Amino acid sequence: GDSVTQTEGPVTLPERAALTLNCTYQSSYSTFLFWYVQYLNKEPELLLKSSENQETDSRGFQASPIKSDSSFHLEKPSVQLSDSAVYYCALRDRGGATNKLIFGTGTLLAVQP
Amino acid sequence: DARVTQTPRHKVTEMGQEVTMRCQPILGHNTVFWYRQTMMQGLELLAYFRNRAPLDDSGMPKDRFSAEMPDATLATLKIQPSEPRDSAVYFCASGLVLAGGLYNEQFFGPGTRLTVL
Structure with a gap:
């Protein structure tokens, strides 16, 4: 079945460091991929969404689906303290004709001053 | 600014009591969609509906959990009887499936933080 695998956390970075959070997926269908971010004591919210071969950019974050290795890594050239959160990679399940999402386990990012 | 709303935001109850969570x-x-989030398990999908019909509730403990959509503006998740291991944050999310299966994101509500003593 479809699945998503993410970088194991926690990931700790100093301010202004470059960020890469890995996400790989398995799917039998055309893929629609998402990154959600969840700040402390808040609900998950959409950060990025992408279909195949389209790089997307939001709040300084970027992700580009690479079909050849089934990846959708999240990148940011310079992180800020306010980026500390849990990041979830998700895959939309096309098989059931719904927009059910298959979430990864999440990666906690802690940005330190 | 359209948002998913959930009530109550916090609920503390005793083991054995019925708990009802609501989502608009x-x-x-x-x-x-109904999700449960705990530190140990992360985000778990409990059940989801399309056009008010339940499509999948395989993630839900059937003996004590039930989910319904009495109308298009209300979804409910009930636990009866509640147990301490049900303590978690329960999120509701909604989305729009368009003709042709075009994707759209899910929008999450603020969650109900449930504590069962």
Whole structure:
């Protein structure tokens, strides 16, 4: 079945460091991929969404689906303290004709001053 | 600014009591999802509906949990009887599935933080 695998956390970075959070997926269908971010004591919210071969950019974050290795890594050239959160990679399940999402386990990012 | 709303935001109850959580999806959305989040398990999908019909509730403990959508503006998740291991944050999310299966994101509500003593 479809699945998503993410970088194991926690990931700790100093301010202004470059960020890469890995996400790989398995799917039998055309893929629609998402990154959600969840700040402390808040609900998950959409950060990025992408279909195949389209790089997307939001709040300084970027992700580009690479079909050849089934990846959708999240990148940011310079992180800020306010980026500390849990990041979830998700895959939309096309098989059931719904927009059910298959979430990864999440990666906690802690940005330190 | 359309949002998913959930009530109550916090609930503390004693083991054995019934708990009802409510969700109002974004107007016009045709899919509703219930998730449970704990430190140990992360985000778990419990059940979801499309056009008010339950599509999948395989993630839900059937003996004590039930989910319904009595109308398009209300989804409910009930636990009866509640147990301490049900303590978690329960999120509702809604989305729109368009003709042709075009994707759209899910929008999460603020969650109900449940504590069962």
